[in-house]
Amino acid sequence: MVKQVGLDRSELEKSLRALLHCFKAANPEVSARIILLLLENEKGITVSEIKDKVNVSYAMALRIISELESLGIVETDRVKVVKGRGRARKLARLSKEGIVRLAKQCIELLEPLTKIQ
Secondary structure: OOHHHOOOHHHHHHHHHHHHHHOOOOOHHHHHHHHHHHHHOOOOEEHHHHHHHHOOOHHHHHHHHHHHHHHOOEEEEEEOOOOOOOOOEEEEEEOHHHHHHHHHHHHHHHHHHHHOO
16 A cells, blocks of 8 residues: 555655644654554554554554544544453554545645745
8 A cells, every 4th residue: 555655665654754743743753653554454453453563552552543543544443352352452544534634734734834935
């Protein structure tokens, strides 16, 4: 999916970090890596899998997912555990429309600066 965007991974990550800085995300670097991971897993991925792949604590992964959800970039659902007992797991999916909307808002916020002479 990352290649479908037309950018290489490092360019895309740089753009995502800039977008997240625009909206004062708590941890733009880790948030950008999580968004890239979600781009690669279109059907979604659990917070537990995110923490393992991004190498952060569960609490940090959950906090970032919650923040991205409040920005409209991520959608979450609860998924029941297949075997055994335990809590339902939180599944996160990327909202491509949310990213595009947020990018347009960031451009609108910055557009007046282009008129400085």
